[in-house]
Amino acid sequence: MSNEKSPHVVEGQLSDNERLKRESRHLRGTIEQDLKDDLTGGFNGDNFQLIRFHGMYQQDDRDLRAERAKQKLEPLQNVMLRARLPGGVITPEQWLVIDKFAEEHSIYGSIRLTTRQTFQFHGVLKPDIKMMHQTLNKTGIDSIATAGDVNRNVLCTSNPVESEVHQQAWEWAAKISEHLLPKTRAYAEIWxxxxxxxxxxxxxxxxxxxxxxxxKFKTTVVIPPQNDVDVHANDLNFVAIAENGQLIGFNVLVGGGLAMTHGDTTTYPRKADDFGFIPLEHTLAVAEAVVSTQRDWGNRVNRKNAKTKYTLERVGVDTFKAEVEKRAGVSFAESRPYEFTGRGDRFGWVEGIDGKHHLTVFIENGRILDFPNKPLKTGCAEIAKVHQGDFRLTANQNLIIAGVPADQKDKIEALAVQYGLIQADTSLQRKDSMACVSLPTCPLAMAEAERYLPDAVTELESLLAKHNVANDSIIFRVTGCPNGCGRAMLAEVGLVGKGPGKYNLHLGGNREGTRIPRMYRENISEQEIMASLDELIGRWAQERNANEAFGDFVIRKDIVKPVVDSARDFYE
Known part of the structure; x- marks a missing residue:
């Protein structure tokens, strides 16, 4: 680190992850030797952590642990791979490759669209890992730096309607991703x-x-008025400012993040701070300066307080901003005005200003698999075989079939209907709901999320209908633990897993994604959650102002107090 004598460096015994990275030989470790060890399906020692820098997490199927232990077998070790896909853009040819690999080499057979605007393979066994990387590489995809203590997959608003601005913003997302990648050759050597x-x-x-x-460090490029990437969940955000249909620069937001630790009040979700406006030519310099300042000043003693949001709280926003300006050799101008009006995906057909058509389809939980009476995976593959544009994965786990010529619309729509990718009875509430993967594969999961969400939404739909507000919806999100992957800490109703069948219930976020919800009830059952929501939705239906959203209602009626400064009032 270049600033070891800085007063902003946290003194103390470094966390063991710092030793691990220092001794890793630039992320190589002994991964290559571990691949040849057929006595275990997993990775040993430091390699368990180091493979994350290569885009993988070691997991096992927790549903099978007890039975395998009875048989004196180790857990069914496998890896989850998360691809690097800046802005979520993928070609039909690439889609067919990942579809085939998932079918033949994943024990679950599915493709998972994630809240990080990319796809994941789950359940890949050790003998197939190297082939997985080589298969992706041949089609132009890698998984470099999609996990670990690096800048991860860069998100970009999925907005192909204003074609020129979106194309320019996506190009910057790709440039930022490339600029901030690790320079080590470890990935190419090993895989x-x-x-x-x-x-x-x-x-x-x-x-x-x-x-x-x-x-870990997360970056986004967002195009107002859609906050579909949830800027306040990320360390660094570039808010696109356009004039006359052309991108001219960015407002830079720094220090957002949602993860926390149960029982540790030194951890909390936090909104990002607006540093100001920069013209396009300074984008990479500012991105590098924010990352390097966090590199040098971030907490390497306590990983629970190591994210950028805690660095800003510790050193002060103005101090951090001044250091970024010094390192980048630029001064932030006053932020340009912008407004977020929503963050959901726009389902159905929209036409871009270039005359191309774009179809957004809803994928519950982002899980692309052939379900009974809903063969989504086959449908996506069939569309990929004839589609002349590209696919765009959204940060809300949905899929855009983009760039469809007018004379291909009917063919694409017929396939989407045939395979269940378009279902007329999907409610607005279901489209406004989201969950992380959680059980059975995530080792951090404390409660169900993906598997609980469909039934939870059905109950929520019933409550809305009961109180005659079935045409309305609530931003509803579930995470299996407090690490924030499902972004529940930016929901109007957020559930955070506490234990089997138990969640903390948070209320009071807003539809725009600019307010953090507050805990309303702690460690309650699914039945208690729905009973609370029954009462509150009933009040909302009777007492709300015209068009007042649920999250705004619970704040106005003092059901929960708004989180204004989460470092100081989140736990009040």
Whole structure:
């Protein structure tokens, strides 16, 4: 680190992850040797963590643990891979490749669209891991830096309607992703049989540093008025400012994040701060300066307080901003005005200003699989075989079939209907609901999320109908633990897993995604959650102002107090 003597560096014994990264030989570890160890389906020692920097998490099917233990077998170890896909754009040819791999080499057979605007393979066994990377590489996809203490997959608003601005914003998302990637050749060496660097001491990580970042780092590019990437869930955000249909620069927002730890009040969700406006030519310099400041000042002693949001709270927003200006050699101008009016995806057909048509289809939980009477996976593949444009994955786990010529619309729509990708009876509430993966594969999960969501939404739909507000909806999100992958801490109603069948119930976010909800009830059952919502939805239906959203209603009626400054009032 270049600023070890800075007063902003946290002193103390470094976390063991710092040792791990320092000794990893720029993320190589002994992964290559571990791949040859057929005595276990997993990775040993430090490699368990190091494979994350290569885009993978070691997992096992927790539903099978007890039975396998009875048989004196180790857990069914496998990996989940998350691809790097800046802005979520993928070609039909690439889609067919990932579809085939999921079918043949995933024990679950599915493709999972994620809240990070990319896809995941779940359940890939050790003998197939190297082939997985090589298969993706041949089609132009990798998984470099989609996990670990690095800048992860860069999100971009899925808005193909204003074609020129969207194209320009997406190009910047791709540039930012490339600029902030690790420079180590470890990924190519291990997975792609690339030529080995003679001495890893010759390698330099000019932006991330030899010890990489103190903690994970997330970046977005967002095009108002849609906040579909949830800017306040991310460390660094570039808010697109356009004039006359052309992108001219960005407002820069820094220090958002949703993760927390149950029982630890030094952890909390936090909104990002607006640093100001920059013209386009300074984008990469500012991105690098924010990352390098966090690299040098972030907490490497306590990982629970290592994210950018805690660095800003500790050193002060003005101090952090001034350091970014110094490192980038720029001064932030006053922020340009913008407004978020929503963050959901626009379902159905829309026409872009270029005359191309775009069809957004709802994928519950982002899980693309052939379900009974709803063969989504086959349908996506059949569309990919004839589609002349591209696909765009959204940060809300949905799929856009983009760039469809007018004379292909009927064919694409007929296929989408045939395979259940378009279902007329899907409610607005279901489209406004989201969950993380959670059980059975996530090792951090405390409660169900993806598997609970469909039934929970059905109950919520019944409550809305009971109180005669079935045409309305509530931003509803479920996460299996407090790490924030399902972004429940930006929902009007957010459930955070506490234990089997138990959740903390949070209320009071808003539809625009600019307010953090407050805990209303702690550690309650699914039945207690629905009983609380029954009462509250009843009051909302009777007492709300015209067009007043649920989250705004519970704040106005003092059912919960708004979270104004989460570092100080989130736990009040």
């Amino acid at each position: 792609l049989d690339g030529e080995k660097v003679e001495s890893t001491e010759q390698e330099v990580e000019p932006i991330l540093g030899d010890n990489y970042l103190p903690r």
